[in-house]
Amino acid sequence: MKTMTCKELGGACDEKFTANSFDEIGRLSKEHTKHMFDKRDLAHLEAIKQMNELMKDKTAFIQWLHSKKETFDKLPNN
Numbered sequence: 001m002k003t004m005t006c007k008e009l010g011g012a013c014d015e016k017f018t019a020n021s022f023d024e025i026g027r028l029s030k031e032h033t034k035h036m037f038d039k040r041d042l043a044h045l046e047a048i049k050q051m052n053e054l055m056k057d058k059t060a061f062i063q064w065l066h067s068k069k070e071t072f073d074k075l076p077n078n
Helices: 022-038 043-056 060-076
Strands: 002-005 016-019
Touching: 002 022, 002 060, 016 022, 022 043, 022 060, 043 060
Parallel strands: none
Antiparallel strands: 002 016
16 A cells, blocks of 8 residues: 555645555545535645646646656555
8 A cells, every 4th residue: 555645646735545556546536636626625626727737738648647656656555
C-alpha cells in the first residue's frame, strides 16, 4: 500500500488516498474529485479547470501522468 495526497495528484487539498496500485489511487482520486465538484468546492473547481487545460495537450497530459506514476512507484510501502 502507498499513499498520495490530492495535491500530489494535481488536486487542491491534503486528502490522503492509499492504494496498492497507481490505477487504484487514480480511481480514489477521481471519486474524491467528483465529490468535491458536486460540493462546488472552489479550490477543487480551479484544480479541475487546470487539469482540463492540461488534458487538451495529449502529449503533455501523458507526460504528466507518467511523472505521477513514477512518483507513486518510488514511494515506500506503508
